[in-house]
Amino acid sequence: MGLIPATLYGADKAAVSISVRNTEVTHAEINHKLFHNIIHLNIDGALESVLVKDVQRHPFKPLIQHLDFLRIKRNEAVTITMTLNILGEDELVKKGLVANKVIQDIEVSCLPSDLPDQISVDLSELGAGDKVLMKDLNLAEGVEIVSIQSNEEAADWPVIVIDYPTVEEVETDNDDETEAQDTEN
Incomplete structure (x- = not known):
């Protein structure tokens, strides 16, 4: 539960497998800072500016299972x-x-x-x-x-x-009504 596996790629550098702290990712997500924000990762003492490009979540638990980080260059769109x-x-x-x-x-x-x-x-x-x-x-x-x-x-x-909202009429099945009447008789 402590670490989330991630992949760091882009900016003409080799892809690297890393792990990030679950608590930091959860905190960023709760504060709406995980997506659309530049994140600075410390990779072996060097700061990398990244964006979250993809998130893989557990199918039914509120857990992030994997992240993809895209390295960015400040002067490139x-x-x-x-x-x-x-x-x-x-x-x-x-x-x-x-x-x-x-x-x-x-x-x-x-x-x-x-x-x-x-x-x-x-x-x-x-x-x-x-x-x-x-x-x-x-x-x-x-x-x-x-x-x-x-x-x-x-x-x-x-x-x-x-x-304006549209309302669709639902056709009722008249067979049910006929059966109910037949049962009463």
């Missing part, structure tokens, strides 16, 4: 997937609306020093039929959405669509 932080959903509910999340994770590219803590979207002022498009996401200077870099049309992709 990194690509990372970030989950959108949705704000104002409670205001939509009050209006009888729902937010249909078409895209929940956004892949961004930037210098390590420009990594955002989160990408937030405020839905509180939106109404039925409104959309949040990729190009509407409020990103810090130097942070770019990877899909827009590779495909200009991606700027117009909907990320969130606001609408």
